[in-house]
Amino acid sequence: MRKINKINSSRRNFLAGSATVAGAAAAASVMPISIANANHTDGGAKGLPSWTGWKKRSALIIHSDKGMETHRDAIGNSVITPLRHVYIRNNMPTMSDAQIGNRNNWKLKVEGVKKPKTYTLAQLKQLAQTTEATILQCSGNGRGFFAHKPRGSQWKTGAAACLIWTGCPVSAIIKDCGGLASGAKFLTATGADMPAKLDPKKALVERSIPIKAQKDALVAWEVNGVNIPNSHGGPLRMVTPGYFGINNVKHVGKLAFTAKESSVKYMKSSYRISPIGKKGSQYPSCWEMPVKSWIVSPLKSAKSGNVVVSGVAMGGTKKVSSIKVSVDGGKKWQKAKFTGPDMGKFAWRRFVFETKLKPGSYKIVSKASAGGKSQPKLRMENRRGYAHNGWLDHGVDIKVS
Amino acid sequence: MVLILKFRNILFATLFIVSITSSHSWGDVMKQGLQIFNEKAGCAACHVLKHAGSQGNIGPNLDMSKDSKNVAYVKDMVQNGLGVMPAFGEDGILTPAEVDIVSKYVAKVAGK
DSSP states (O other), rough: OOHHHGGGTTTTTTOOOOOOOOOOOGGGGGGGGSSSOOOOOOOOGGGSSSGGGTOOOGEEEEETTTTEEGGGGGGGGGSSSOOGGGEOSSSSSSOOOHHOOOOGEEEEEESSBSEEEEEHHHHHHOOOOEEEEEEEEEETTTGGGTTTOOOOOOOOSSSEEEEEEEEEEHHHHHHHHSSSOTTOOEEEEEEEEOTTSSSSHHHHOEEEEEEEGGGTTTEEEEETEOOGGGGGGGTTTEEOTOOGEEEEEGTTTEEEEEEOOOOOOOHHTBBBBOTOOOOTTSSSSBBBBBOOEEEEEEEEESSSSEEEEEEEEEEESSOOOEEEEEEESSSSSSSSSEEEOOTTSOEEEEEEEEEEESSSSEEEEEEETTTTEOOOOOOOOTTTTOOOOOTTTTTTTEEEE | HHHHHHHHHHHHHHHHHHHHHHTTTTHHHHHHHHHIIIISSSSGGTTEOOOOOOOOSSSTTTEEOOOOOOOOHHHHHHHHHHHTTTTTTTSSOOHHEEEEHHHHHHHHHHHH
């Protein structure tokens, strides 16, 4: 299985055309109308769905009640994204308090180890703890820039956030379970959020990532200093540093160390980076995130004279090493400086670039490097609009007056 | 200028109505669309749509999504599916005519 950043080298080899997603069976036709307890029927305060009404409406673009994007200038300048501003992308309905029950009694089943066990959240808290800053980024972040308009939410930059998680390291769980069973090649996490009457093969959120990711992974109960809200996958969420959002399975109920990737649709056919017009499990899965950056200020206009360009840069699974900015659409690049705390290779760095600009129009772009690789100029064309890290589309057109 | 704009709007509206009524009347579309939504396709099990009285919560609330008012977008989704949503057209769950009708129905009533 190739990694996402490897496919970038052949990014322009994909063919143009149209494609479809394989459909699931019409299980819906025999299901009752109301399935879960969470109330999804009213618009909630200020246009937010009631189950996540605590969010800050003005920080969000509402694509649907299952897809809410952070405005480009709403990630803030403090490295860590305020929780009320963080995007929402749900494959399954958010679990309600009634479904979750007592958070400390939440269960995590562990398989594929020498001594399989089931832990309660309270037991995990006593086993071991770690705290890590990581980027949560939807695989389709940047889909809104693709010319062929792939189906799905048209995210630009705001399906991404930098967050601090506290939880139990997966490595500690493996050790406590006597080590890995033989033949384990993947870390497979399963969500407990699928309504019972759906078909697991088609609807279960179960994701497998290479076993090497276990050394950085954790099962988290806290984010940015609070219990993980239900709408972000509480009380327990898989956190896979450096990997796309879908692998950070919400409401995680099972960890399995498996010889093969999961065979459910969300692993086998969804989230595959295939050429436009093609699909299938032979294409790379949305796993490791590639190097990427984008400007958050200014976004439209600036006063002439000293102009401070700022943004964020990330390295995916590698530490971001440098960031360059161009005010002429990529003809001439200058080094920008990182500012703010370095919260480790899985967090993004905030960058600033101070320049003097005369009145006029400018195309300001940024280009990050990590692990010896820099962002490509163009997007990697693909059917579903995944993994966009091209610097040109992420640039901003600024009028200086 | 205002008159020209009004005339243009009336022209577009007329063309739109003619295009709809050429195969089905709006009454047919609404009646059959509602029936497909709630029964044959079972959209109601997974989506909120106030007009249909449905409260499913697997997929997006169709009254809250601006894409739901775009008939081409809805038709594409019904035809091809997405994520857990079945490909009603591609998999032959609905006939092409039914895909067309239910898509027009959803786009017409979403958010109302």
